[in-house]
Amino acid sequence: MKDIEKARQGLSDAETGGIATEGFTVPDMGEYALLPGNPRRISLMAGQWDEGTSKEYDLNRGYRACTGAYKGTPLTAMSTGMGGPNLELPLTTMAAAGVNTFIRVGTTGAIQKGIQIGDIIINDCNVRLDGTSRQYVMEEYPSAASPEVVMALIQACENLGFKYHVGVGCTTASFYAGQSRASFGGYKRQDADALYKDLQSANVLNYDMEGAALFTLSRLFGLRAGMCASVIVQRETGEAYEDGGEARACLVGAEAIHILTRWDKEKRKQGKKYLCPDIMK
Known part of the structure; x- marks a missing residue:
């Protein structure tokens, strides 16, 4: 495991944000981590593990x-809070400690017909309306998940028998205005509905608030990342209820890490850097 202090050796607290990261050290993090938004999900996930x-x-x-x-596979989970700015701190701290593979697990709102409450959405890329990723790199830079993590999440859903969808998501910096919802007092931008329709026409599946920051930063840092989220809101039908969605998404994430660990061992055994179908024959 890479030591956080060594990774930032020679830099001041002002340069590293060291004061902000105090109290974030967790022993035995390993290389694989799940990132739930809500801190309440940590206990839920602990109950699903061995x-x-x-x-x-x-x-x-x-x-x-x-x-x-x-299933015998070591893993770590750390809550990120809501949105890209809150995700940035645990992501960079865990990366400095040696974690190299991240999977966001959470809930989401679907904007396409045919997606049901309780379905799992696996975003392989995200529209970058988050704000955080724009602080790091030009807007044209893609927000894309690691193909290996996406494949592991798909396989996890297959193993668990969960219905799933794979495609583009939209990450916003606002829960209300950013997702074309009316805010306090009914305030709503005049172009909000037009943006919603544009995203639908572009085959965007869902809204979230962390995916683009996770994917973009992971790409910039040379890390692997993916995300899966259970649908608890269907914007087209008006349905909105949790129905165990948090637990399903968390279980998919853990199963995906178990799968990735096996694939990574096989890659090392065969001297391969990347996974390809022939490796698993």
Whole structure:
């Protein structure tokens, strides 16, 4: 594991944000991590992992974390809060500690007909309306998930028997105005509905608030990332309920890490850098 202090050696707290990252160290993080938004999901995930392996941590600034094992595979989870700015801190801190593969697990709102409440959406890329990613790189830079992580998430859904969809998402910096919802007092931008329709026409599947930041930063840092989210809102029909969606998404993420670990071992065994179908024959 790469030590956080060594990774930032010679830099001041002003340069590294060291004061902000105090209280974020978790022992035995390993290389694979799940990123739920809501800190409440940490305990839910710990209950899904192998009995007696999970250890939960209360961190600075309301974040929570857990280490443990799923089907014998070591993994870590850390909450990110809501939105790209909140995700940036745990992502960079965990990367400095040696984590190289991240999967966001959470909930989402679907904007296409035919997607049902409880379905899993696997975004392989995201429209960058988040704000955070724009602070790092030009707007033309793509926000794309790692193909290997996407394939592992697909296989996880197949293994678990969950209905899923794969495609483009839209990450916003606002829960209300950014997702074409009316805000306090009914305030709504005049072009909000037009943007919603444009996204639908472009075959965008869903809204979220973290995916673009996760994918863009992971690409810039040379890390692997993916995301899966359970649909709890169907904007076209007006349906909105949780129905165990959080638990399904968290389970898919853990299963995907179990799959990725096996694939990574096979790549190393065969001396390959990337996964291809022939490797698994």
